[in-house]
Each structure stands twice: as structure tokens, then as C-alpha cells.
Amino acid sequence: MENRDSFLQKIEKSKSINFAAKAVREFLIENNSYSDYFFIDNNLPVFDSKKIKIAFLSSYTPNLIETPLRVNLFKNKIKGDINFSGFSNIEQELFDDESTLNEFDPEFIIVSLSLEDLFPDFIYRFSHLNSKEIEKEFDGIIKRLVKIIELNSSKNRKTIICDFGYPTVLDNVLYHSNKSSGQIEQINELNKRIKLLRQKYADFSSFHFNYLQNKIGIESSFDSKLWYTSKIPFSKKFLIEFSNELSLHIANLLSSKKKCLVLDLDGTLWGGILGEDGINNILIGHDYPGNIYRDMQLLLKRFIYQGILLCACSKNNLEEVKQVFEQHPDMILGFNDFAASRINWKNKHENIRSIAEELNIGLNSFVFIDDSYFEINAINNLLPEVETIHLSGDELQKLETVKNIHWFYSIDLTEEDKIKTNLYRNDKKREESKTEFNSIEDYYRFLEMKLEIKSSDEYSINRISQLTQKTNQFNLTTRRYSISEIKKNHESTESLIFYLRLKDRFGDNGIIGTVIINITEESWKIDTLLLSCRILGRTVETALISHVINEARKQGAKSVIGEYIKSARNQQTESFYENHGFKQKGNCWYFDTENSIDNPEWIEILTKEN
Amino acid sequence: MEERLKKVIQDVFSVDEVDINVRMDNLSNWDSLKQINYMIALEEEFGISISPEEMQLLKEEPKSVLTLIETK
Structure with missing residues (x-):
């Protein structure tokens, strides 16, 4: 039992927001009364990290969410500064330069409106309305939202719009549940139109208010007393869940998402201990409690399709473990589903570190799940950048924990994400075949690499932005660009974006790099040059810079200018320009396009435009 | 009971000491929103429901809240 004193001690000891956020998370697992949120809020430590300003625009009183939201944001390592603008004067707040909202100048604006306020006839006179009238009102609502998004975008603010919930009382439930255009269907239609805005406005995202309200229950989400006495339309339970989900949404927009989930085996993927109970007695199958582990595996496996790498890390004998995955008829996960595995008797922190090296991704992209508190605690202390999930309690509790894993939320998924585990598995094959060659050059030739270098197009914009957001190691300038910024550059005549796709005999690596x-008139200046860490060590960077110089010459530029901006993670690119014959002048590196750089003979360049 | 009440007040109003004989709306950070938070926290802590009419009582000395809880 985590009590308040030990929580306060942990908070006092914590040197970083990472550790303090974990302490808050752990405390809340066992202490989540309403006043506990205030207790935590009163004791949040002050680190000198930046505060994120968040404003609410709503047609009701949202202020009660402040404390739970601040606590939940902190849980996600965000220091939130939350502001509420008086309700029902949304446009005035937005357009008046001297309004509280504009004085506050937030980075995020959460728009939460209710149909009761926007379109009361829809709730109270629905049967009286015809479809044309509804469509006209809906058009008006969407136009209003678009205006809000556009205005916020112009001020570099991100807009989060809550979709619309269902009314607590339906107009005439029997009649309308037999019509395709009843209240529920109409609200779904309106929500669909909100989601469609995402295709056009990259600074906008839609929040799943409707789903959340249904998850909790429409009636349990509403509190008549709070509504009629204070114009607060939410129950306590809804407020807490709403703040939690909103903070995850904001965290997702702010930081790069986690890429890898490391799984323990005994007690996590099946019940019992393989080494002691044997393959025939571990709990996994179609009866209780084995059916719960089976469902947990189904839930975990779905992350693979979202581009998350699963890895196994367990203190066990490799042969026995392989036997379970290959022979046990009720297993959902196969040994091949793991991008990497460490089945041995070493400490888990060493194993996770070595997985990070093998996959070439940073430890801060890792999430670790285990049923042993000893292992969880060890990772929390030894690898604080790794997020941990403790599977405590009985099987039903474990299932709840697995259902609620939120670390892999992401607003956009690219095609690359959907096949990522395959990509890494092909890498493994490449690694394995490396050893059969006398020289690395022989190996490069064997790979039959084909590098496609193309100008940006509509299909690649998302992925290019994602690469700028996520690439840390081989990234000369580490400039992060949103989808809308990439789009701007793509459309501008003053800039040029190339993206790279690498294929080899093991498969297609997808889009693995970009140059902006x-x-x-005189020169090409390289604003951004980056490559995904997956394909490093294959001389792709030389092929790329050689191509850029050839293109610059073709288009009349006299020189190509490069820049290196040091970051915590990009040391390996420090001498990139120097190694390729660029000359340093001040902060920049220059290359005269009368010269050229040889393309590595083992990489074939394809430049044909679509 | 009194200790649990004091704990709720300390949390919600972020104060170190609570005097149950002093009116709540004398607190410097008392406002209508705090009052709602106070009510929700009390309802949860003591498993009671406070009616809209009884909400006015929350402004008074915490002692009267104790009496209210005892009658529930």
C-alpha cells in the first residue's frame, strides 16, 4: 500500500520529472479518491521544465477539470498551465486580441461544445425538424469549427475538438431506433464530418468524447445536481476519465511515441512458471484462467499491427521457451512476432539495454511489462527512461491493466508502421547473412540495394513529418516539422524536399530518409538531412549526398551548403560533411558543385518520378 | 470522523491547519468552484449525498458539516 508519506518522500527525492511522474502514477493506482487529486496537486514538484499552456473553450463550465487534468498531465510528464475562458462567448475570446484567451496565448486549445447549447432544437424539438434544417445547422457548426481551427493555426496553436456526445434522453427512442436518420445516426454523421477535418487541417485533432461517454455510460457521465446548481454537465467519474484521456491526447501530440514493448513471459503471457510447471501445466487456453492470458496475448499482439515492436525478455531456458511458442496449441503470439528476444539468466536491465542496441532505438522509446514488482522496480531505478507497467493482482486485474495500456496511442499511422515488425525481421536476416562475407563491400554488393530518391508528393508528407519528429541519431540539424509545415515547404518554390526509399534483396525498407x-539563386542550403537508424551503416548517406550535389549542379546551383547542429543524440553525424569533402566556413560547410562525390557502386539510384 | 473531515479540507483548500469552528467562506481561497470540489470530496469520503439545499451549509463552520454527516 502506497501511503502519502512514502509518496511525499519519493517526490522529494525525485530529480527529474520522469521519476516524479512515475511516483504519481504509482500512487494513483491505489489512492484515487477525489481529494487525493488535490493532495497530489498541492505537492507536485517544481522542475524547471517548460509549462505547456492549455486553454478550454466550451459552452459549459469546464473549470472543475483543472485539478485532475493538471495531475494527469503531470503523470505524463507534462507541466500544464490551464486556463478557462468564460463560456458561450467563444468567438469573442478568439478574435479579440485583448481577451483573456489571447493574453494567455496557449499552445493547445480544447474545444468542447454541447449540442444542447449549439442546436437546442435538435434535442428538444427533433421530431419537428426536417432533414434540410438539420443539415443546414450541421453545416453551420462545421463552418464554425473550421473557423476556429484556421484562426488557431494562424497563431501556431493546436486545436483539439471534442466530438459530440449523445443526449441523456432520446427524442423518441423506439421511433428513432427504427429510422436510419434518428438522433443517434445524425450525431454520428456530424462526428464523422469533424473527423474528416483532420485530412485538411494538420494542427487539428479530434477527441473521442462520444466514445468516452459511452465507455463510462451516458447516465453515469452526467450529474444533474452539478448541472442545475453549477452548469457543470459531468459527473466526478467522467471528469477524472476525461482529464486522463485528454492528457494522453496532449502527451501524444507533444512527444514521439513509444516504439517497443518488452514482455516478460511467466505470469505475463501465461500463468505459472514454465521452468517449474512444464509446458503442459502452464496456464493458457480456453478455460479460466488460461483464457484470460489468451486474450491478453491477443491484446498485446494487436500492437504489432500499429507498428510497435514486441520483444521478449525472460529468465528462462531458451529451448523450453521456443518449445512453448512453437508447440503449445493455444498460444496466440509466435516466437517470430518478437523483433528481438533475450531469454537467459541475465539481469533484465542489461537485456533491455542490449535489445535497444540491437534494434538501434533509444531506451526512451521502450515500455516494459512484468508481473514481478522486483523487476519493475529494478528497471524504474536502473533505466528510468524506460516506462514500466506492473501486472499486479489476479488474472482479471492483469487483463484490466493490459486493456488500459495507453503508451502506444498515436493520432496518425503510416503504411510503414503497419509492417514495421516485418521490416525489423528482415533486418535480422540481413544481420545474420553479414557474417558470411569476406568484406563488408561484398556484403553491400550481395544486398542489391536500390535507393529511390524522389521529390515529395502528397503521399509522403505524413511520413516525412514523422521522420523529422522521430529521428534523433542520424539527423544533422534535428529540426522538427509538423505535417502542415512540411506541406508548406512542399508547395513552396523556394524549397525542395526529397525522400528516400530503400529496397534490397530482403524486402522494402519503406521511406527511410529525407532531405529538405x-x-x-547561387546555392542549395541543406536545412534537414536525416536517415532512419534502421538503415545506417550501409553507405546510404554517401549515395544521398552524392545525388544532392549532382541535382544541385543540374539545376544551376554553384554550391551546396550543409549545417551541423549538435544535439544530445546526433554525435555520429558530427563529421559527416567533413568526411564528404565539404569545407568549413563559420558555422556552415560548403561544397563547390564543380566537384562531385562518387556514388557507392553497390547502391543503384532510381530517380524516376511517379 | 473529524480527522477525515480535516483531511478533505486540507486537500481541497490546500491549507495546513483546519479550525472546525471557523466559517469556511472566511478562507482566503474560498470560491464557488472550491465549494463544489469540497462537496464532491465530502460525498465520496463519507459515502453521503448532499442535496442542493444543504450545499449552503458548506460555507459554514466545518462543525456543522460534521452534524450533517452524522444525521445521514
């Missing part, structure tokens, strides 16, 4: 160039 600012064009002037």
Missing part, C-alpha cells in the same frame, strides 16, 4: 533544401 532551401534554394537560392
Whole structure:
């Protein structure tokens, strides 16, 4: 039992927001009364990390969410500064330069409106309305939202719009549940139109208010007393869940998502201990409690399709473990589903570190799940950048924990994400065949690499933005760009974006790099040059810079200018320009396009445009 | 009971000491929103329901809240 004193001690000891956030998370597992949120809020430590300003625009009183939201944001390592603008004067708040909202100047604006306020006839006179009238009102609502999004975008603010919930009382439930255009269907239609805005407005995202309200229950989400006495339409339970989900949404927009989930085996993927109970007695199957572990495996496996790498890390004998995955008829996960595995008797922190090296991704992209508190605690202390999930309690509780894993939420998924485990598995094959060659050059030739270098197009914009957001190691300038910024560059005549796709005999690596160039009459200046860590060590960077110089010459530029901005993670690119014959002048590196750089003979360049 | 009440007040109003004989709306950070938070926290802590009419009582000395809880 985590009591208040030990929580306060942990908070006092914590040197970083990472550790303090974990302490808050752990405390809340066992202490989540309403006043506990205030207790935590009163004791949140002050680190000098940046505060994120968040404003609410709503047609009701949302202020009660402040404390739970601040606590939940902190749980996600965000220091939130939350502001509420008076309700029902949304446009005035937005357009008046001297309004509280504009004085506050938030980075995020959460828009939460209710149909009761926007379109009361829809709730109280529905049967009286015809479809044309409804459509006209809905058009008006969407136009209003678009205006809000556009205005926020112009001020570099991100807009989060809550979709619409269902009314607590339906107009005439029997009649309308037999019509395809009843209240429920109409609200779904309106919500669909909100979601469609995402295709056009990259600074906008939609929040799943409707789903959340249904998950909790429409009636349990509403509190008549709070509504009629204070114009607060939410129950305590809804407020807490709403703040939690909103903080995850914001965290997702702010930071790169986790890429890898490391799984323990005994007590996590099946019940019992393989080494002691034997393959025939571990709990996994169609009866209780084995059916719960089976469902947990189904839930975990779905992350693979979202581009998350699953890894296994267990203190066990490899042969026995392989036997379970290959022979046990009720297993959902196969040994091949793991991008990497460490089945041995070493400490888990060493194993996770070595998985990170093998996959070439940073430890802060890792999430670790185990039923042993000893292992969880060890990772929390030894690898604080790794997020941990403790599977405590009985099977039913474990299932709840697995259902609620939120670390892999992401607003956009690219095609690459959907096949990522395959990509890494092909990498493994490549690694394995490396050892059969006398020289690395022989190996490069064997790979039959084909590098496609193309100008950006509509299909690649998302992925290019994602690469700028996520690439840390081979990234010369580490400039992060949103989808809308990439789009702007893509459309501008003063800049040029190339993206790279690498294929080899093991498969297609997808889009693995990008170059953003600012064009002037005399020169090409490389604003961004990055490669995904997956394909490093294959001389792709040389092929790329050689191509950029050839293109610059073709288009009349006299020189190519490069720049290196040091970050905590990009040391390996420090001498990239120097190694390729660029000359340093001040902060920049220059290359005269009368010269050229040889393309590595083992990489074939394909430049044909679509 | 009194200790649990004091704990709720300390949390919600972020104060170190609670005097149950002093009116709540004398607190410097008392406002209508705090009052609602106070009510929700009390309802949860003591498993009671406070009616809209009884909400006015929350402004008074915490002692009267104790009496209210005892009658529930």
C-alpha cells in the first residue's frame, strides 16, 4: 500500500520529472479518491521544465477539470498551465486580441461544445425538424469549427475538438431506433464530418468524447445536481476519465511515441512458471484462467499491427521457451512476432539495454511489462527512461491493466508502421547473412540495394513529418516539422524536399530518409538531412549526398551548403560533411558543385518520378 | 470522523491547519468552484449525498458539516 508519506518522500527525492511522474502514477493506482487529486496537486514538484499552456473553450463550465487534468498531465510528464475562458462567448475570446484567451496565448486549445447549447432544437424539438434544417445547422457548426481551427493555426496553436456526445434522453427512442436518420445516426454523421477535418487541417485533432461517454455510460457521465446548481454537465467519474484521456491526447501530440514493448513471459503471457510447471501445466487456453492470458496475448499482439515492436525478455531456458511458442496449441503470439528476444539468466536491465542496441532505438522509446514488482522496480531505478507497467493482482486485474495500456496511442499511422515488425525481421536476416562475407563491400554488393530518391508528393508528407519528429541519431540539424509545415515547404518554390526509399534483396525498407533544401539563386542550403537508424551503416548517406550535389549542379546551383547542429543524440553525424569533402566556413560547410562525390557502386539510384 | 473531515479540507483548500469552528467562506481561497470540489470530496469520503439545499451549509463552520454527516 502506497501511503502519502512514502509518496511525499519519493517526490522529494525525485530529480527529474520522469521519476516524479512515475511516483504519481504509482500512487494513483491505489489512492484515487477525489481529494487525493488535490493532495497530489498541492505537492507536485517544481522542475524547471517548460509549462505547456492549455486553454478550454466550451459552452459549459469546464473549470472543475483543472485539478485532475493538471495531475494527469503531470503523470505524463507534462507541466500544464490551464486556463478557462468564460463560456458561450467563444468567438469573442478568439478574435479579440485583448481577451483573456489571447493574453494567455496557449499552445493547445480544447474545444468542447454541447449540442444542447449549439442546436437546442435538435434535442428538444427533433421530431419537428426536417432533414434540410438539420443539415443546414450541421453545416453551420462545421463552418464554425473550421473557423476556429484556421484562426488557431494562424497563431501556431493546436486545436483539439471534442466530438459530440449523445443526449441523456432520446427524442423518441423506439421511433428513432427504427429510422436510419434518428438522433443517434445524425450525431454520428456530424462526428464523422469533424473527423474528416483532420485530412485538411494538420494542427487539428479530434477527441473521442462520444466514445468516452459511452465507455463510462451516458447516465453515469452526467450529474444533474452539478448541472442545475453549477452548469457543470459531468459527473466526478467522467471528469477524472476525461482529464486522463485528454492528457494522453496532449502527451501524444507533444512527444514521439513509444516504439517497443518488452514482455516478460511467466505470469505475463501465461500463468505459472514454465521452468517449474512444464509446458503442459502452464496456464493458457480456453478455460479460466488460461483464457484470460489468451486474450491478453491477443491484446498485446494487436500492437504489432500499429507498428510497435514486441520483444521478449525472460529468465528462462531458451529451448523450453521456443518449445512453448512453437508447440503449445493455444498460444496466440509466435516466437517470430518478437523483433528481438533475450531469454537467459541475465539481469533484465542489461537485456533491455542490449535489445535497444540491437534494434538501434533509444531506451526512451521502450515500455516494459512484468508481473514481478522486483523487476519493475529494478528497471524504474536502473533505466528510468524506460516506462514500466506492473501486472499486479489476479488474472482479471492483469487483463484490466493490459486493456488500459495507453503508451502506444498515436493520432496518425503510416503504411510503414503497419509492417514495421516485418521490416525489423528482415533486418535480422540481413544481420545474420553479414557474417558470411569476406568484406563488408561484398556484403553491400550481395544486398542489391536500390535507393529511390524522389521529390515529395502528397503521399509522403505524413511520413516525412514523422521522420523529422522521430529521428534523433542520424539527423544533422534535428529540426522538427509538423505535417502542415512540411506541406508548406512542399508547395513552396523556394524549397525542395526529397525522400528516400530503400529496397534490397530482403524486402522494402519503406521511406527511410529525407532531405529538405532551401534554394537560392547561387546555392542549395541543406536545412534537414536525416536517415532512419534502421538503415545506417550501409553507405546510404554517401549515395544521398552524392545525388544532392549532382541535382544541385543540374539545376544551376554553384554550391551546396550543409549545417551541423549538435544535439544530445546526433554525435555520429558530427563529421559527416567533413568526411564528404565539404569545407568549413563559420558555422556552415560548403561544397563547390564543380566537384562531385562518387556514388557507392553497390547502391543503384532510381530517380524516376511517379 | 473529524480527522477525515480535516483531511478533505486540507486537500481541497490546500491549507495546513483546519479550525472546525471557523466559517469556511472566511478562507482566503474560498470560491464557488472550491465549494463544489469540497462537496464532491465530502460525498465520496463519507459515502453521503448532499442535496442542493444543504450545499449552503458548506460555507459554514466545518462543525456543522460534521452534524450533517452524522444525521445521514
